[in-house]
Amino acid sequence: MLHMTKVAVGCSSVEILRDRITARATNGTTTIHTRYRPTRAAEMVGGSLYWIIAHRLIARQTILGFEEGENGHCLIRVDARVVPVRARPKRAHQGWRYLKADDAPQDFDGSDADVAAMPKAMVDELSALSLI
Template sequence: MLHITRIAFACDSFATLADRMTSRATEGKVRLTTRYRPKRHEELVGGSLYWILKHRLVARSEILGFEDAEGGRTYIVLSDKLVPVVPVPRRAHQGWRYLAAVDAPPDFGDTTSSGEALPPELTEQLAEIGLF
């Protein structure tokens, strides 16, 4: 499975990103505009878009498909469900980048992790001071 990464532009916290996704949702979907359709778009359907916030992958949204948008642009159609992931350092970049499944961080609350999942806000704070 193939995924992509993208900056959560103008979001200063996980809560801000979650609010943005909720406000833009229509019928359980969020349409994200991009200039170019990814060449490997067929491989991305069923994968996820991983959000970069403060130089870390912090959440993901399932990619449901791609649609044509006005002006020759493309919509990346995402699930409106934002899934927190274990934060992983990631440099900022413009647009999107491919992410192989083996490099994707696990979800919070994944059955392979021990103990209960921490809230995303707490994990952000721990990561900021280098403890997570």
């Protein structure tokens, strides 16, 4: 499975990203506009688009497909559900980049007992440092 990364421009937190996606969602899906269609688009259907916020991979959305947009641009059709992941450092870049399945961070479901017992401020700080 192949994934992709993209910077969440203008978003300083996963909550802001989630609000932005939810506002544009229709029937549980939304589209992300990008200039160029990935040459390996067929390999990414069913994979995820991983969002970069503050130089960290922080959340993902499932890629449902690719469509042609206006002026030759590409629309990435994604599930509207934003899934937090275990933060991992990732330098910002323009456009999108491929991400191999082995390099993708695991989902952060918050079910770890140790993490659940920590104060939210501590979890936020440790997450910002990519330690959890």
